[in-house]
Amino acid sequence: MAETAPVLVNHRPFEPNPILSLHSTDSSIIKPHDSIAVVDDVEIPTVDYFMLFSDDLDERSKALEYIGHVCKDFGFFYLVNHGISDSVFEGVFKGISDFFNPTEIESRKQYEKKNPTDRIRWGLRSSPGENREYLKIIAHPQYHCPTKPAGFSESMEDYFKGLREVVQGLGKAVSKALGFEECYIEKAFKLGTGFDVSAMNLYPPNFRSKGSIGVPDHTDPGFLVSLIQDVNGGLQVFSNDGNCINVNMPTNAIFINLGDHLEILTNGKYKSHVHRVVVDNNKVKRISVATLHGPSLDAFVSPAPEFVDDSHPPAYRGMTYKQSLQANGSDEIDVQSSIEQIRL
């Protein structure tokens, strides 16, 4: 696939990062709403997508080994060289900004929750527990999107087309990193008909928040979540060692966070990580697009036999993706984690 060798980004074996603890007395710490230290400038690993498919076998196997380390020892990473062009990113942020036009809030109310099978859903949360305006759409296997404003649906569709290729590619790479044939994840999750829901978020809603929480602590269901944003400022992720890290990503990189169903399939070898959004005194206006790439709704997901033995008994109940999305009483389009209900 690769014609020329792209630059290797942060391509080195994983070592526990001493900065995580060193920075705990740094002035970059903010304590938004609890006593957990929040650390800035901490290196979140960067994975070069292009490298995962390099024609140079040595490069490719190093890249696959690296993504395996990253999935196991971090659970999240910045994805660069993913092939989605800057102009697609521009179209997405312009389209969402136009959609969230503050003078047209009334017309967005047509997408407020009506029934459990909604394919498009809009909401405005303005409370101490959550502060954002959002639009959720089902992006795959059938694509749904509001037709107005002009160009919005087309821009989002361009992005989702690119994203699906990337996610299918990551499915192959993660399968190989786990030591399996490249279609392992694809088959286990039936990714060809994978259920993808995208949440487009605006913080703070109505220019003001009621408190510092944009989105409270949570994990997301699915294979993985891809997240893009127009500016840094707000997303925080909890590391394996319990540190809360500010996500400051390179322009037009994609932040990838592993989802609950990869944790279930691998019987806890790869974990989904808690994250949240803070709205720091309304200083930053931020748009994000978090797309939850799930298995097919009818895919039965349980700990795979390859990850189960006497010392690793199954730690999660098996069920279809659809059942798991409903296990906590929410609708499919809510895509709320139910890992606590699924854990044995």
Ligand SMILES: O=C(O)CCC(=O)C(=O)O
């Ligand atoms: O807006 C963000 O940065 C994250 C949103 C999020 O975590 C979600 O929608 O699941």
Ligand SMILES: [Fe+2]
């Ligand atoms: Fe999330």
